[in-house]
Amino acid sequence: MAEKHIDELSGIETTGHEWDGIRELNNPLPRWWLWTFYACILWAIGYAIAYPSIPLLTNATKGLLGYSSRAEFAADLDGAKIAQGGILEKISTSSLEDIVADPQLSQFATAGGAAAFRVNCTPCHGTGATGGRGYPNLNDDDWLWGGDINALYQTIAHGIRDPADGETRISEMPAFTDMLKPDEVRQVAAYVVGLTGTPRDPSMVEPGKQLFADNCVACHGEKAEGKRDLGAPSLADAIWLKVHGEAEIARQIQAPKHGVMPAWQGRLGDVAVKQLTVYIHSLGGGE
Template sequence: MSDNMRVDEATGTDFVGHEWDGIEELDTPLPRWWLWTFYLTIIWGIVYVVLYPAWPMVSGATEGILGWSSRGQLQAELQAEEKRRAPIMASLSAIPIEALPANNELMQRAISGGAAAFKVHCVQCHGSGGAGSKGYPNLNDDDWLWGGNIADINYTLTHGIRNPDHEATRFSQMPAFGEILSGADIDAVTSHVLSLSGKSRGNAQGAEIFSQNCAVCHGPAGKGDRKQGAPNLTDGIWLFGGTESDIQMTIANSRQGVMPRWNDKLDPVTIKMLAAYVWSRGGGEQMPVLATRSPLTKESAEGDVAAQ
């Protein structure tokens, strides 16, 4: 009997004829249940290839006789969700932005939708909580360059800040006074600007320079002008930093911050939802009394005064 025909006496199983350092291998048959499972997986694989997309081609893949695809399933789910949301979106589209806060149900839906849109489009600059950073406004406070009621916010989102390709964009221009004033003059007016928020004693020279060069936009008292996007210099809130060196840099070189306009990227309802979310962050102001015919509130009165 040859080596490969030898039988193991203990098990009655044939040897396969291989030996490694005195260790031999038995030709033990696979369990029946394992073999049937293996055959079933082969059959399942063939059926799957026939029914579903499977083989990659040059510009696509085999479609399968069922015509199913994960992209098609996703598209169907998106269409179903869009159909479900259609009545809400239609209501949000129809309601004037000024009237949205008075409709509690729609407002809450708008805030939820705006929160989702904010995470996609706005957190890169304003942060996940809307607190902003140097050069990017904090959306949680009540300091607004162009107005903080929901209509003003909606306009800013729609048309952006300093978008030269868009006529309706918000635009303000502060000269680079480093080309106009001497270093000593900039130091003097910096001291005066800091004194407006109680951070410096100020000086007569700086006050005079401010009156001649800055008051036309910021106002004689430095309260700012929202129609021009000129910031209030008395509140101690600084977009580009409030240290002496920061303010010197701003006066000398100006700042030309840009915010994209979203009307070429998002639909009007999504922008309206974003405005509702930003307005709800805590710093949103009431609409002016004449626009809403609502009772005068302390917040709206303060907003009117700040806007003047």
């Protein structure tokens, strides 16, 4: 066994490590550090005895104090539900107008509706409710079925073209493939584009206008501003849901796309639908 080396200057034993003639002293740890370390060990042992901490095969030790963070969380959650119960009951029995007029109910419903929107509606309408191609923007004031709070409620509760809901909104544009010739379809598309922009062939606008009057005004109106009772969109506001450009307008005339929005009444319940309605109405696009 190698003989211990003692440093000549300090008289302290070295560890045996040496770098370029410099030896490492084997100084003891400070007393305060050692006592802190020992105290931590004692604290850990006491904690393991008092609280659930040691994992077993199927659960963990219960601890002498019988504390459970899960039980505490469940109790807090139950307390929150009890506190919310009175407000939810008020929302359930109040009209939408009364909810909006009551600052407390309105604030609570808006917060709850925002949470429900993030969970259920963002896949289609986006996190900011700005929509996307085929999915309407809920921040503007362009509404197929009306943007007042009761119209919003009807749409959310019963959906659009939901085959499982007997009160769903239904609006279907017919395919004009058999009613109009290809040239006539292009003429109508040119007229529609001309309402807000410049068509590729301006000479098609006038014949397209007559074709529009003969085939389209029943739903879209004489000024192409749409009819909300039919769910027919305005074609004169440059806001497009499913098409962009003259060629796509022509395809929509020939073979229209029909989207489906699910009915949320049966999925979420009336209280959640009311909260969603209040939240969407608060975005600024409601009437």
